Amino acid sequence: MLLRRARPVAAARAGATSQKAATLVVLAVALVFPLFEGANVSVMGIAIEVLTYGLVTLALNLLMGYGGQVSIGHGGLLAVGAYTTAIVATRFRLPFIVVLVLAGVVTAVVGLLLGLPAGRLRSHYLAVATLGFGVAVPQIALNLGSLTGGFTGLIVPTPYIGTIALNEPVPLYYVALGILALSVVAIRSILASPTGRRFMAVRDSEDTAPAMGINVGRTKVVIFTVSSFFCGLAGYVFALNNGIVEPDSFTFSLSLFFFAAVIVGGLASIWGSLIGAALLVVVQQESVSLGGFSEAILGAAVVVMLLLAPGGLAALPRRLRGLVAGAWRPHPEAVSAAGPLDQHRAPPSAGSPGEG
Amino acid sequence: MLRIEDLSLSFGGVQAIDALHLTVPDGTITALIGPNGAGKTSVLNVVNGLYRPQRGCVLHDGFDLLSLPSYRVIQRGITRSFQNVALFGGLSVIDNLILGFDHRSRTGVVRDLLRTRALRAHERAARIRAEEVLEFLGITAIARRRADELAFGERKLVDLGRALMPRPNLVLLDEPAAGLVEAQKAWLAQVLSRIPDEFGAAVLVIDHDMRLVLGVSTWVVVMDFGRKIAEGTPDEVRANPVVLAAYLGGGPAGAAQGQ
Numbered sequence: 001m002l003l004r005r006a007r008p009v010a011a012a013r014a015g016a017t018s019q020k021a022a023t024l025v026v027l028a029v030a031l032v033f034p035l036f037e038g039a040n041v042s043v044m045g046i047a048i049e050v051l052t053y054g055l056v057t058l059a060l061n062l063l064m065g066y067g068g069q070v071s072i073g074h075g076g077l078l079a080v081g082a083y084t085t086a087i088v089a090t091r092f093r094l095p096f097i098v099v100l101v102l103a104g105v106v107t108a109v110v111g112l113l114l115g116l117p118a119g120r121l122r123s124h125y126l127a128v129a130t131l132g133f134g135v136a137v138p139q140i141a142l143n144l145g146s147l148t149g150g151f152t153g154l155i156v157p158t159p160y161i162g163t164i165a166l167n168e169p170v171p172l173y174y175v176a177l178g179i180l181a182l183s184v185v186a187i188r189s190i191l192a193s194p195t196g197r198r199f200m201a202v203r204d205s206e207d208t209a210p211a212m213g214i215n216v217g218r219t220k221v222v223i224f225t226v227s228s229f230f231c232g233l234a235g236y237v238f239a240l241n242n243g244i245v246e247p248d249s250f251t252f253s254l255s256l257f258f259f260a261a262v263i264v265g266g267l268a269s270i271w272g273s274l275i276g277a278a279l280l281v282v283v284q285q286e287s288v289s290l291g292g293f294s295e296a297i298l299g300a301a302v303v304v305m306l307l308l309a310p311g312g313l314a315a316l317p318r319r320l321r322g323l324v325a326g327a328w329r330p331h332p333e334a335v336s337a338a339g340p341l342d343q344h345r346a347p348p349s350a351g352s353p354g355e356g
Numbered sequence: 357m358l359r360i361e362d363l364s365l366s367f368g369g370v371q372a373i374d375a376l377h378l379t380v381p382d383g384t385i386t387a388l389i390g391p392n393g394a395g396k397t398s399v400l401n402v403v404n405g406l407y408r409p410q411r412g413c414v415l416h417d418g419f420d421l422l423s424l425p426s427y428r429v430i431q432r433g434i435t436r437s438f439q440n441v442a443l444f445g446g447l448s449v450i451d452n453l454i455l456g457f458d459h460r461s462r463t464g465v466v467r468d469l470l471r472t473r474a475l476r477a478h479e480r481a482a483r484i485r486a487e488e489v490l491e492f493l494g495i496t497a498i499a500r501r502r503a504d505e506l507a508f509g510e511r512k513l514v515d516l517g518r519a520l521m522p523r524p525n526l527v528l529l530d531e532p533a534a535g536l537v538e539a540q541k542a543w544l545a546q547v548l549s550r551i552p553d554e555f556g557a558a559v560l561v562i563d564h565d566m567r568l569v570l571g572v573s574t575w576v577v578v579m580d581f582g583r584k585i586a587e588g589t590p591d592e593v594r595a596n597p598v599v600l601a602a603y604l605g606g607g608p609a610g611a612a613q614g615q
Contacts, residue, residue: 186469193468193475194458197447201455204444210426211404211436212518213459226465268446 019271030177034170044169045241046285050278051176052237055183057261057277058270059230062187065268066196067223068203069118070127073134075255077114077228079245081107081235083141086154086245096159096166100179103239104232111228112221119220134255138247153246156239167240176237183230184270190226199223253295257284260298264305266312275313357382358403358434358526358560363412365398365582372398373409374582380526383552385559387569389593390579391602396562397439399579400528403560404436405429416526430459433557435519436528441511445504449495449514452503453486456521482521489517492554493547509540516547520555527551529561533568541568548572570594578602 037043060074084106088099114133118126141148148154159166166172190196201209202219209216239245257280265276280298287294305312311319358380365373372395380386388396401407403414405426414421416432424432435456444452461478468475490496493513498506503514512532519527532548533541549572551559563569570576570590578586578593580602586593593599 189471190465190469193471194461194463194478195465195468197451197455197458200447200451201444204446205442208438208442208444210406211430211438212455213427213430214455215425215427222465 027181034173038170038173041169044173046281048169048173048176048237048241050281051173051180052234052241053257053261053281054274054277055180055234055237056231056258057265058180058183058187058273059227059234060258061262061265061267061269061273062190062199062230063223063227064262065266065273066191066203067199067220067227068206069220069223070123071130071134071224071227072127072255072259073114073130073132073137074227074231074258075250075252076130076134076137077107077111077231078235078238078254079137079141079250080110080228081232082239082242082245082249083148083154083235084232085236085239086149086156087147089157089159089239090154096161096175099159100233100236103236104229107232107235108225108229111231112225114228115221115224118224119217131252131255134250135252138250141250142247149246151247153244153249155244156242159240167243172237172240176241179233179237180274183233187230187270195222195226253298256295256298260302262312263302264312266314269312269314272312272314279313357417358558359415360399360403361413361415363399363402363409363414365395365402365407365409371582373402376412376579376582376584378577378584380558380560381575382525382558383556384575385548385552385561385573387573387576387590388560388562388579389564389566389569389576390585393581394579395582396579397530398582400436400530400560400562403429403434403528430522430524433522433525434528435522435524435526437512437515437519437530437532439530439534441508441515443503443506443511443514443518445502447503448500449503449506450483450486450490450499452514453489453517453521454482456518457482457485460522485521485523486517489520492520492550493517494543509536512536512540512544513547516544520551520557523555524557526558526560527555529559529563531563532561533563533565541565544568545572 033047034044037047056074056078059077060071063069063071081103084103085099088094088102094102114130118129121129142150144150156167161171164171166175191199198209198214198219199222201212201214202216202223206216209219242249258277261276261280262273263276264280265274266272280301283297283301284294287297290297309316309319358378360376360378363373363376363378364371374395376395376399378386378388378399388399390396398407402409403421405421405424405428408422416434419432421429421432421434444455447455461475463472463475463478486499487496490499493516495510495513495517498510498514503511506514512535516529516532519529529548533544536544545568548559548561551557561569561573570593573590576588576590576593577584578596578599585602586596586598588596
């Protein structure tokens with residue numbers, strides 16, 4: 001019986017170690033990837049897109065999976081970051097890091113403004129509000145020609161670190177990888193702090209959160225602001241990777257893409273976000289020749305995942321382990337019957353009312 | 357000390373609380389009992405800032421609680437548990453508890469991100485405090501479990517634990533014993549009766565289990581149809597015919613007969 005109780009703890013520990021190992025392997029592969037494919041411009045472009053979209057998906061998952069909010073307008077935030085990059089870079093000669101931070105900060109401010117009304121809306125009302133935002137941003141860009149270049153957009157000037165041109169595939173790849181890695185570290189750090197706990201508290205129980213001193217409306221605004229900041233950073237990479245920032249790059253299907261990537265990858269999962277985005281980028285690349293069908297494939301992917309694998313790809317290993325391991329999990333009622341008094345004496349799964 | 361004076365609350369045409377006077381002295385356990393729909397939970401919701409009454413005042417050490425938004429009531433040292441035990445299901449037990457402590461952290465996103473010294477000190481203090489509360493409740497073994505995987509009895513204790521985290525001076529408990537089996541109720545009674553001494557907190561508890569409530573409390577207030585129909589020591593209330601009528605007769609007619 002002791003063994004039965006020890007098992008979940010041991011499994012969790014093994015899970016943490018294997019996840020650490022997996023992180024190192026993936027990071028190592030990502031670091032050496034350009035040594036093999038660096039000369040292939042189109043492959044590098046796709047790889048950078050995976051990193052960019054991975055970051056937006058992660059930012060959206062922070063909002064949806066950890067914050068319990070919904071947005072189908074995150075393409076609009078990516079657009080704000082990309083336009084900020086292009087506008088600042090065409091007018092001022094600033095170091096790349098300044099432009100990058102500006103892209104993040106300006107997008108965060110826009111996200112804060114979006115979060116103000118959104119903080120008062122729930123579920124599908126919020127979905128519609130964010131959808132409106134996502135559709136409006138490229139339209140606004142189209143009509144603010146003097147700032148955004150209107151229909152033709154803005155060509156992004158080449159930033160340099162020393163003599164290295166950052167919009168070359170290999171340097172940009174490493175910049176994107178660095179930004180993504182730092183963002184993952186930052187998001188993990190936020191999630192382990194009071195701010196992150198507040199996000200999850202609002203997600204899990206909006207009604208009891210105020211009793212813990214949580215200002216729910218304010219927390220939602222913070223969720224939108226933080227998520228938007230990371231979208232802005234992704235917008236910087238997006239602008240450099242495309243070379244030009246134009247309204248047509250930010251269609252509604254881009255927002256749909258991020259939403260789908262979160263669902264496919266799995267809510268409240270950092271790895272799931274990155275895997276979901278990578279998978280869908282590849283699927284889209286492969287389905288380009290099918291024309292309008294690529295959006296239908298996204299929609300189908302969401303439906304299939306919701307039906308067959310709720311929890312997304314990230315939850316699959318655990319679900320599979322659960323299927324294989326079978327019935328070690330104690331039945332919830334059994335634990336209730338034994339009661340907290342018996343914690344030290346008997347494992348909850350073995351409890352019965354008689355023992356209490 | 358909590359003082360409720362002339363409190364009235366109605367929803368549309370329904371009078372939930374009717375001219376209620378109630379005092380909870382420091383360091384005591386006061387029970388609020390009455391049949392279903394008597395308005396007991398509404399009283400907690402008013403104290404907690406969730407409902408705004410039409411009339412009356414709620415004073416905590418002379419401070420007007422009704423001037424505070426709900427999320428700031430905890431800053432006065434007032435915490436509560438919930439009838440429906442809405443834990444933060446996706447979080448571990450220890451994180452649920454720490455959330456009951458987090459209002460003390462005045463840090464924002466940026467400082468949380470940079471893990472400043474103040475934040476690290478807060479996290480350490482929160483963890484130590486959580487371990488004390490877990491031990492007090494006898495649930496140290498479930499500290500790392502996810503809240504939504506817990507059994508009902510364990511959830512109730514975690515909910516209570518959240519309310520004890522910030523060293524409160526007043527704890528509002530909404531049916532802490534509901535749904536528990538006898539052994540768990542005995543443990544709960546023991547835990548409850550130790551709260552005033554070990555935490556220096558007063559308790560205002562609602563529950564339907566008379567044996568538990570009358571066993572732990574020093575003062576009992578009986579409500580029916582939003583009004584206070586009796587109060588006294590547990591022994592006085594036990595012997596009061598008005599109270600018996602309210603419970604057995606279940607209507608204002610029954611209560612009137614008792615008088």
